[in-house]
Amino acid sequence: MYVTSMHLPRRAVLRGLGVTIALPVLDAMTPAGRAFADTTGRRSRLVAIEMVHGAAGSTAFGIKQNMWAPAGEGSAFDLAPTSLAPLEPFRDYLTIVSNTDCRNAEAFTAPEIGADHFRSAAVFLTQTKPKQTQGSDVLAGTSFDQLYAQRFGQDTPIPSMQLCIENVDQAGGCSYNYSCVYTDTISWASPTRPLPMIRDPRVVFDQLFGVGATADARTRRRMRDRSILDWVTTSVNELKLGLGAADRARLNDYLDDVREIERRIQKVEAFNTSGEERQLPGAPVGVPDSFDEHVKLMFDLQGLAFASDVTRIFSFKLSRDVSNRVFSPSGSKTAFHSASHHDEKEDRIRDFQKINTYHVGLVPYFLEKLKSTRDGDGNLLDNTLVMYGSAMGNSNAHNHKRCPLFLAGRAAGRLKGNLHVKAADGTPMANAMLTLLHGLGLDDVERFGDSTASLDLTRVADSTAVQG
Numbered sequence: 001m002y003v004t005s006m007h008l009p010r011r012a013v014l015r016g017l018g019v020t021i022a023l024p025v026l027d028a029m030t031p032a033g034r035a036f037a038d039t040t041g042r043r044s045r046l047v048a049i050e051m052v053h054g055a056a057g058s059t060a061f062g063i064k065q066n067m068w069a070p071a072g073e074g075s076a077f078d079l080a081p082t083s084l085a086p087l088e089p090f091r092d093y094l095t096i097v098s099n100t101d102c103r104n105a106e107a108f109t110a111p112e113i114g115a116d117h118f119r120s121a122a123v124f125l126t127q128t129k130p131k132q133t134q135g136s137d138v139l140a141g142t143s144f145d146q147l148y149a150q151r152f153g154q155d156t157p158i159p160s161m162q163l164c165i166e167n168v169d170q171a172g173g174c175s176y177n178y179s180c181v182y183t184d185t186i187s188w189a190s191p192t193r194p195l196p197m198i199r200d201p202r203v204v205f206d207q208l209f210g211v212g213a214t215a216d217a218r219t220r221r222r223m224r225d226r227s228i229l230d231w232v233t234t235s236v237n238e239l240k241l242g243l244g245a246a247d248r249a250r251l252n253d254y255l256d257d258v259r260e261i262e263r264r265i266q267k268v269e270a271f272n273t274s275g276e277e278r279q280l281p282g283a284p285v286g287v288p289d290s291f292d293e294h295v296k297l298m299f300d301l302q303g304l305a306f307a308s309d310v311t312r313i314f315s316f317k318l319s320r321d322v323s324n325r326v327f328s329p330s331g332s333k334t335a336f337h338s339a340s341h342h343d344e345k346e347d348r349i350r351d352f353q354k355i356n357t358y359h360v361g362l363v364p365y366f367l368e369k370l371k372s373t374r375d376g377d378g379n380l381l382d383n384t385l386v387m388y389g390s391a392m393g394n395s396n397a398h399n400h401k402r403c404p405l406f407l408a409g410r411a412a413g414r415l416k417g418n419l420h421v422k423a424a425d426g427t428p429m430a431n432a433m434l435t436l437l438h439g440l441g442l443d444d445v446e447r448f449g450d451s452t453a454s455l456d457l458t459r460v461a462d463s464t465a466v467q468g
Helices: 036-042 060-064 085-093 118-124 144-152 201-208 214-225 226-240 245-274 291-308 337-338 344-359 365-372 427-440
Strands: 013-016 019-022 046-050 092-103 162-164 187-191 313-317 383-389 405-408 419-428
Touching: 013 118, 013 201, 013 226, 019 226, 036 405, 046 144, 046 162, 085 344, 085 365, 085 405, 144 245, 162 201, 162 291, 201 245, 201 291, 226 245, 245 291, 245 419, 291 365, 313 344, 337 344, 365 383, 383 427, 405 427, 419 427
Parallel strands: 046 313, 046 383, 092 419, 162 313
Antiparallel strands: 013 019, 092 405, 383 405
């Protein structure tokens, strides 16, 4: 179907042979006489990002040195000593939530002792105690992202997507009598239904753009070494005839982004099939050896999905517990899991902080992408909630206290930014998530995980907890 009229429906698409490309927001989608913001609504996008192994700033030494949470509360805080320093350019979009705990990741009984790494991922977005089992009778809770998706994700072509960076396809049991599924995903559609995560950028790309009806069809198309844009050239040309100059420019920029991301994926695939030695020999052919490039590709794909409104909800698992990947660009030569077990030595904690800072430092790339993309009367960062955190606190002690958590974006007006909220000692991280669920429109959710109250995320109260 080719759409060439001056007024386009919001779900207008470009179609070609085995390809469907959703369009970005265009002025032509606005009915005459109505403001664009009235047609898009104010439903926030959501990206929930988990980084494993806690933070150097959760140690006794790290707290004193403000390695994660800044010393100042409210808007009077200094990010320079912290691992959040790379977020300074986005300070007005930043809400830091410090001093919250993830108690349900702790060991409650003797057989659970030592298994903290194998519970943490399942707890982060569910804030629920996972059942200790290596069988198929896994049990956790419905995750934050899926509560939102079940309520508000059904009006987009893809209700939600689950992405990851590291290998998460291990079957059966892991250690300490926990199923590997607990470490393999952070999204749960129900307490008994963990959702698989996608590691390969090519698979994400093909799903977003409906490329090919079958895996064989997608493979054959790629072997022809053609862009998906080649299949929609006629649709694009006909559409442009009915667009104003601003819309044509916006469409060109969007399609250029699609093509550039596709080109980068093709480059990765070409290298990985060239016979050259890979750093990640067991990874799918579309996965870059470079952690930076992999993360940025996944961020770019999320940005495209938001711009075209294909989906509004992502969960993104940046690593896997007990991963010993080395992140050389961080300045640390220590393997990740080994670095997190620093024996409370100050020099080794500082080394671990380098890795924390490096990981956080990848997020501004995504935030800039969102900020530079128009959405209604603002930009995508105005209308997105990015939640980054871990259910682990001090990984060396295997505890889940003072866990790292920050929020970026304004969540369609629900967050003000430029704020550090330090919770009272013993506050569950679930309290912050309960507040966010309410802000996102799930007002009828009375409790989430082990929440005890809501947490004011727009100002600093005496205890920061609001009972009710």
